[in-house]
Amino acid sequence: MQTIFDTIKEVSLKIDEIIINEDLGYVDETNATGDQQLKLDVACDIIIEKAFRDNPEIKALISEEKEDVMECHEDGKYTLCYDPLDGSSIVDANLAVGAIFAIYEGEPSGDTLVGASYVVFGPRIEVVTLVRGEKPIRYRYINGAYQLFHEIQLGEKGHINASGGSQKHWQDHHIKFIHGLFADGYRLRYSGGMVPDLHQILVKGGGLFSYPSTADNPNGKLRILFEVLPFALIYEAAGGIAIDEKGRRLLELTVSHPHARTPCFFGSRYEINRFKDEYGIE
Numbered sequence: 090m091q092t093i094f095d096t097i098k099e100v101s102l103k104i105d106e107i108i109i110n111e112d113l114g115y116v117d118e119t120n121a122t123g124d125q126q127l128k129l130d131v132a133c134d135i136i137i138e139k140a141f142r143d144n145p146e147i148k149a150l151i152s153e154e155k156e157d158v159m160e161c162h163e164d165g166k167y168t169l170c171y172d173p174l175d176g177s178s179i180v181d182a183n184l185a186v187g188a189i190f191a192i193y194e195g196e197p198s199g200d201t202l203v204g205a206s207y208v209v210f211g212p213r214i215e216v217v218t219l220v221r222g223e224k225p226i227r228y229r230y231i232n233g234a235y236q237l238f239h240e241i242q243l244g245e246k247g248h249i250n251a252s253g254g255s256q257k258h259w260q261d262h263h264i265k266f267i268h269g270l271f272a273d274g275y276r277l278r279y280s281g282g283m284v285p286d287l288h289q290i291l292v293k294g295g296g297l298f299s300y301p302s303t304a305d306n307p308n309g310k311l312r313i314l315f316e317v318l319p320f321a322l323i324y325e326a327a328g329g330i331a332i333d334e335k336g337r338r339l340l341e342l343t344v345s346h347p348h349a350r351t352p353c354f355f356g357s358r359y360e361i362n363r364f365k366d367e368y369g370i371e
């Protein structure tokens with residue numbers, strides 16, 4: 090799996106160049122989940138596909154930007170699912186964005202997820218890698234090379250509340266729960282970029298990221314295979330909890346379709362247990 094992480098670090102530098110130098114306009118296409126595609130999305134997708142398709146370890150590639158599975162090597166060990174540039178629509182505001190990678194050994198599901206990684210394209214480029222059963226490791230790109238920065242460990246309780254989704258479409262009990270955290274002094278830290286928003290909670294020691302079901306997104310907005318499951322694995326490995334609105338571990342969800350979505354809650358233990366109490370979940 091280390092060769093996959095090394096390749097992610099290599100492609101991160103190419104994607105960073107694309108973000109800085111390329112056109113931010115839209116193409117005429119939409120992706121598999123109906124999002125209008127930016128030229129950035131397509132360019133980053135091509136970079137990742139080219140980097141991995143000849144790797145004999147790769148059985149198949151599944152991209153958020155493509156409808157179909159890309160079969161690579163019949164005897165390959167891993168299926169790699171990825172979101173090439175999550176949050177690409179906020180690049181034009183010069184906000185941090187990210188790429189997310191999920192490494193499955195077998196049919197993609199929470200049980201077969203054996204590794205995860207994400208890249209944060211911010212004031213610095215950072216990569217976090219995780220081999221299941223180990224601690225997440227944070228790397229920073231400094232002076233022309235990635236340097237190991239530290240292992241990531243969430244505290245018991247944090248102070249960040251990253252509350253996603255259209256507030257006008259939140260259900261009443263969600264409004265009460267979120268506002269209760271703010272009333273207790275939590276700080277709103279939500280950019281609309283899943284990767285920096287979740288990364289911030291991980292590296293600042295704790296808090297809550299929530300993207301609930303809403304009237305306009307009844308299944309939530311975030312995609313299970315390439316967004317939700319990799320972060321669920323990373324949050325649990327960092328000592329946190331990752332569940333859906335019924336309190337089910339996200340890593341135990343069944344995946345009905347490669348582009349299926351789910352409501353999701355990621356956080357340190359105190360915030361998730363408070364969520365369960367207020368949602369009346371055992």
Ligand code: P6P
Binds near residue numbers: 281282311
């Ligand atoms: P909203 C970006 O488009 C994205 O998929 C995630 O990166 C982010 O967490 C979410 O959408 C933001 O959605 O509805 O809060 O703007």
